[in-house]
Amino acid sequence: MFETLLTYIKRHSESSLSDEDIMLIKKSFLFKSLKKKELFLEQGKVCQYTGFIIKGATRQFSIDASGIEHVIQLSIENWWSVDRESFLMKAPSVYNIEAWEDTDLLVLSLENLERIHSIPAIKEMFWQMNQSNFIASQKRLNYSISLPALERYEEFLKHYPEFVQRFPQHTIASYLGISKETLSRVRNKYVHK
Amino acid sequence: MFETLLTYIKRHSESSLSDEDIMLIKKSFLFKSLKKKELFLEQGKVCQYTGFIIKGATRQFSIDASGIEHVIQLSIENWWSVDRESFLMKAPSVYNIEAWEDTDLLVLSLENLERIHSIPAIKEMFWQMNQSNFIASQKRLNYSISLPALERYEEFLKHYPEFVQRFPQHTIASYLGISKETLSRVRNKYVHK
DNA sequence: GTACGATATTGACAAATGTCATCGTTCCAA
């Protein structure tokens, strides 16, 4: 159950893990299982955990004034799922996080995060994760202000080909900030070009 | 010259700075002065420094296939200016960073960053900066996929009122991902509503 | 097995935004 997480930590840090480190890590995470459509985080509540996905997939979305859902983030195995703002500030979240498949997570409270932060490999891992999250987010932003729908979709395909298999098209459309009809038409253009 | 930076560090960390810490910090930064329109980073080159702005303003932008500039980031005093991807990966940047006013910076190389990273307050400061950068970037993304032009502008005004005084409208339009003409019209609507 | 809901496609039309051209103003540099 912890193998995925430990492998992830090793791949994202320079320092190695002692046996005590591993013990501490195992004590600090909780196992959580969600059925499809179950909520990991509900709008208005504080995000209590940051979750490492062992199996399954989640989507994070906001609901605007007209009741329309906007997908902010998609995550699958080996990704973290959390609303960082709510989690770190202990503030009510404006987002929902929903399991899109039956999903298994290892979750970590803020207190336990601070506890295992004493482990160098953990610190490095989170540091690296922060950096790459920020870089990815800046890239997505760049695309969203500078590319038309078709090219945004092509970039998405290039970066996250697995996601196309795992999430329905209207979810991906929302992630890209376009309507599902536009994505459908754009895919047609893409196939025939 | 270092007061601004030291104040910033204190405000963004819990640990305090010893005199030796301050010495090390002062040794690790270089002073850099840019005239208006001068480049801090040029597309295709590696971003050698992360810069803390003491005075002035910068804009980070990409240039697309049609030669059109897209503003990714605007920064003023007390902000950091850097292309993090290029800086951390030592990879050629796809962005330019230009001084929009005469600008004074304290800049830090990656090697020196690693050196002062031994100081707890510095580590905490960068950690917090990373978190809030990511949160801000996620928020901007949320707005860019879920709000129409007028509301995007209103959010911008609410979050960054100073920026409206410091940057020309067409720069802000580009930052928001809309054309300068649309922003001009949208502002008219905003004033008269 | 069937019925229903979720998904995806398509057409007709509407709305938002972009593009191009023009003009007036301001501001800075020669």
Place this chain on the structure above:
DNA sequence: TTGGAACGATGACATTTGTCAATATCGTAC
């Protein structure tokens, strides 16, 4: 001081994208 570049506003029109409705398909819960 003045001329030109940068900036911003506006009109006419094009393009992109969204909205709404109809339909087909597929999977799945009962």
